[in-house]
Amino acid sequence: PPDVEELGRSTWTFLHTTAAYYPDKPTMAHRVNMLSLLRALPVLYPCSVCATHLGETMKTHPPDVSSRAALSRWLCEQHNEVNERLGKEKFDCSIDKLDERWKDGPTD
Numbered sequence: 001p002p003d004v005e006e007l008g009r010s011t012w013t014f015l016h017t018t019a020a021y022y023p024d025k026p027t028m029a030h031r032v033n034m035l036s037l038l039r040a041l042p043v044l045y046p047c048s049v050c051a052t053h054l055g056e057t058m059k060t061h062p063p064d065v066s067s068r069a070a071l072s073r074w075l076c077e078q079h080n081e082v083n084e085r086l087g088k089e090k091f092d093c094s095i096d097k098l099d100e101r102w103k104d105g106p107t108d
């Protein structure tokens with residue numbers, strides 16, 4: 001079976017980084033493809049407990065693919081749901097903090 005922790009770190013890296021470089025003004029093609037990518041996760045993600053939880057939280061809190069900032073925040077909130085469940089610290093979902101971690105690096 002996959003290493004759920006390693007898989008998780010790699011997947012969050014891919015998802016947060018992809019959100020950080022998503023357009024401010026996405027075209028319909030950007031939106032449709034991002035929605036497909038996210039909606040595939042509860043079906044395909046190779047940790048069934050994780051996939052089931054994600055499917056549940058995506059139902060009550062549907063993805064917002066309307067802009068880079070909206071998508072980044074939505075993903076941060078999803079990740080925080082998992083953090084909370086696992087007893088990990090919550091992340092500050094402001095765009096500044098997200099960009100520092102996933103796009104620009106520390107400013108000083």
Ligand code: FAD
Binds near residue numbers: 012016
């Ligand atoms: P991770 O949680 O992997 O975080 C990696 C880095 O992301 C952190 O070091 C931090 O810099 C940054 N970060 C942390 N929180 C946020 C945030 N909210 N927004 C942006 N950046 C942030 N594991 C389970 O045991 N049970 C589950 O049900 C489960 N569900 C998962 C669902 C999904 C969709 C994914 C992708 C992973 C899931 N995992 C689950 C794995 C789990 O989330 C962690 O990836 C794993 O436990 C390793 O944790 P970590 O402490 O190394 O850091």
